[in-house]
Amino acid sequence: MSQPHFSFDGSQIPFRPGQSVGAALTAAGVRSWRSTRRAGRPRGLFCGIGVCFDCLLVVDGRPNERACLRLAEPGMEVSTQEGTGHGDLEV
Amino acid sequence: MTSKSERMFDVLVVGAGPAGLAAATSATRAGARTAIVDAGVAPGGQYWRHPAPSEDGVSAAEVAHLHHGLATYHRLVAGLRAVAQFSEHHVWTVTRDTDGFVVHVIDRTGGGERAVELRSRRLILAPGAYDRQIPFPGWDLPGVMTAGGVQALLKGHGVVAGPRVLVAGTGPFLLPVAAGLSESGANVLGVHEAASPLAWLSELGAVIRNVNKLGEGASYARMLARHRIPVHTRSVVVSAHGTDAVERVTTMRLDRKGRVVSGSERTIAVDVLAVGWGFTPQLELPLALGCATRVDVDGSLVCEVDDEQRSSVEGVFVAGEACGVGGAALATVEGEIAGTVAAGASSVAPRLRRSRAALRRFAQAMHRSHPVPAGWVDRLSDNTTVCRCEEVSFGALRSMQQDLDAHDGRSAKMLTRAGMGYCQARTCGYAVGCILGQEASRTSGFAERPVSSPLTLGALAASSPTERA
Ligand SMILES: Cc1cc2nc3c(=O)[nH]c(=O)nc-3n(C[C@H](O)[C@H](O)[C@H](O)COP(=O)(O)OP(=O)(O)OC[C@H]3O[C@@H](n4cnc5c(N)ncnc54)[C@H](O)[C@@H]3O)c2cc1C
Numbered sequence: 311m312s313q314p315h316f317s318f319d320g321s322q323i324p325f326r327p328g329q330s331v332g333a334a335l336t337a338a339g340v341r342s343w344r345s346t347r348r349a350g351r352p353r354g355l356f357c358g359i360g361v362c363f364d365c366l367l368v369v370d371g372r373p374n375e376r377a378c379l380r381l382a383e384p385g386m387e388v389s390t391q392e393g394t395g396h397g398d399l400e401v
Numbered sequence: 402m403t404s405k406s407e408r409m410f411d412v413l414v415v416g417a418g419p420a421g422l423a424a425a426t427s428a429t430r431a432g433a434r435t436a437i438v439d440a441g442v443a444p445g446g447q448y449w450r451h452p453a454p455s456e457d458g459v460s461a462a463e464v465a466h467l468h469h470g471l472a473t474y475h476r477l478v479a480g481l482r483a484v485a486q487f488s489e490h491h492v493w494t495v496t497r498d499t500d501g502f503v504v505h506v507i508d509r510t511g512g513g514e515r516a517v518e519l520r521s522r523r524l525i526l527a528p529g530a531y532d533r534q535i536p537f538p539g540w541d542l543p544g545v546m547t548a549g550g551v552q553a554l555l556k557g558h559g560v561v562a563g564p565r566v567l568v569a570g571t572g573p574f575l576l577p578v579a580a581g582l583s584e585s586g587a588n589v590l591g592v593h594e595a596a597s598p599l600a601w602l603s604e605l606g607a608v609i610r611n612v613n614k615l616g617e618g619a620s621y622a623r624m625l626a627r628h629r630i631p632v633h634t635r636s637v638v639v640s641a642h643g644t645d646a647v648e649r650v651t652t653m654r655l656d657r658k659g660r661v662v663s664g665s666e667r668t669i670a671v672d673v674l675a676v677g678w679g680f681t682p683q684l685e686l687p688l689a690l691g692c693a694t695r696v697d698v699d700g701s702l703v704c705e706v707d708d709e710q711r712s713s714v715e716g717v718f719v720a721g722e723a724c725g726v727g728g729a730a731l732a733t734v735e736g737e738i739a740g741t742v743a744a745g746a747s748s749v750a751p752r753l754r755r756s757r758a759a760l761r762r763f764a765q766a767m768h769r770s771h772p773v774p775a776g777w778v779d780r781l782s783d784n785t786t787v788c789r790c791e792e793v794s795f796g797a798l799r800s801m802q803q804d805l806d807a808h809d810g811r812s813a814k815m816l817t818r819a820g821m822g823y824c825q826a827r828t829c830g831y832a833v834g835c836i837l838g839q840e841a842s843r844t845s846g847f848a849e850r851p852v853s854s855p856l857t858l859g860a861l862a863a864s865s866p867t868e869r870a
């Protein structure tokens with residue numbers, strides 16, 4: 311039985327079905343996946359239950375997904391969210 | 402699409418934590434057509450948080466040892482057989498209708514977002530609470546997490562937040578967090594509890610009436626002793642240090658008045674700091690409906706309810722942490738009363754009233770014994786982040802007060818953007834209120850939110866409620 315994976319900034323992250331993206335990243339030793347809009351500071355999980363919005367990242371091209379809530383799926387493409395996550399549309 | 406009549410319920414419960422589960426099972430037992438709606442993937446709320454159901458994934462059995470009172474949980478879930486259950490359904494607002502309420506829901510099953518409306522004659526709101534936080538230098542470093550969040554990772558996903566964890570803040574909840582982590586293989590470096598070990602001595606009356614609760618606490622204490630986890634009372638984490646994640650924390654002792662003792666600094670290497678200062682009730686939905694509120698012993702804004710869990714708004718009941726933080730046992734009793742009365746039963750068992758009274762006394766004693774120690778504002782430096790979303794520093798709030806003579810919540814939002822970010826001041830609301838020198842929870846504009854969660858424009862457009870609260 312092979313373990314499912316998703317990609318995170320190009321590397322493969324294993325997960326167990328039922329785990330959130332944030333839980334799988336934490337289990338893999340990744341602690342941050344966002345840089346803040348102003349100071350560019352790293353952020354990861356804080357409240358763990360969808361309240362604080364610190365854990366935002368990009369899932370399959372969609373920014374502002376909460377890593378603590380979004381369940382991991384095989385083949386998902388997850389990436390670090392820089393600023394607003396809208397690339398050069400950033401205001 | 403089901404028709405309107407099929408979606409009309411007698412009682413609709415928001416929240417499937419201890420309070421909501423008890424409310425729904427009692428309402429259905431009393432013969433009401435009942436629905437229960439929860440944003441989470443499995444019933445249980447925070448206390449009985451369960452992993453998302455899956456094949457070969459993290460199983461409920463695997464996390465069972467972290468739970469208390471699972472027999473009650475299973476009994477309540479079994480009681481939902483005739484109840485319409487909506488999980489992964491987020492209620493973003495509630496409006497009134499001629500014959501009751503319209504509950505506006507975003508259905509997030511399967512990853513998408515679809516707008517749904519449910520109708521009900523009566524509502525029971527049991528939305529629970531989230532960890533209360535106070536800022537300190539370094540609290541925005543990755544690896545600093547809420548105590549509840551660390552617990553949620555463990556119970557809901559089977560993941561230990563990191564190898565070396567220090568648990569800090571105040572309240573009996575810190576003990577199960579430390580015990581669970583340790584049982585699951587983490588190296589728990591210690592529990593730093595700000596309160597004095599003697600605080601409970603003046604609350605013996607409440608304690609004696611709640612020997613069961615004491616038993617739960619004692620079992621955690623034994624577990625901590627077995628794992629040789631030191632519990633430091635009158636100790637606080639004053640700062641966290643690291644470059645891109647927390648690497649060390651500094652703790653200090655508190656004197657009898659709750660002030661830090663100079664020279665008592667200790668620096669400890671950690672991977673994770675789990676910190677919590679009690680809980681803040683989620684009041685968006687009751688506030689949107691205009692339910693009357695009051696400030697509880699712990700300084701939190703809570704919903705005012707009568708003896709039968711009725712709010713000030715006709716047809717709206719509130720149960721659980723939203724009408725006063727008091728733990729799962731109290732939430733369950735309040736839910737049972739609310740469900741019974743909302744379903745139209747004429748009387749509530751005296752046993753329930755007695756147990757609610759005793760548990761409320763216990764909760765009040767707990768709040769008095771575990772206050773947020775004063776003086777934390779003095780430990781902030783100008784560049785300490787207060788609002789994490791908008792990256793507003795303590796210095797920015799101070800200069801607003803000094804230079805512009807503005808001291809209220811609304812000005813703080815307009816002038817500094819504190820509380821204006823994605824979380825809508827859920828995280829910084831209490832702290833900003835204290836910094837501005839107002840009774841935290843009364844700070845105007847910090848507890849009320851137009852919607853209970855940010856939505857995509859598409860989902861909003863698709864739902865277009867006829868009447869907004
Ligand atoms: C992260 C966290 C972990 C905790 N872990 C423990 C623990 O391990 N042990 C312990 O003794 N206490 C724990 N607590 C304390 C907890 O608050 C109570 O003990 C207990 O769970 C309260 O029960 P409740 O029914 O009032 O609310 P909750 O259990 O919080 O249940 C509320 C439910 O309402 C749902 N909800 C809220 N708003 C909406 C909405 N708008 N739309 C749809 N659904 C909504 C939530 O998803 C949640 O499932 C924890 C608290 C938090 C915040």
Ligand code: FES
Nearest residue numbers: 358360362363378
């Ligand atoms: S960690 Fe707070 S929203 Fe995800």
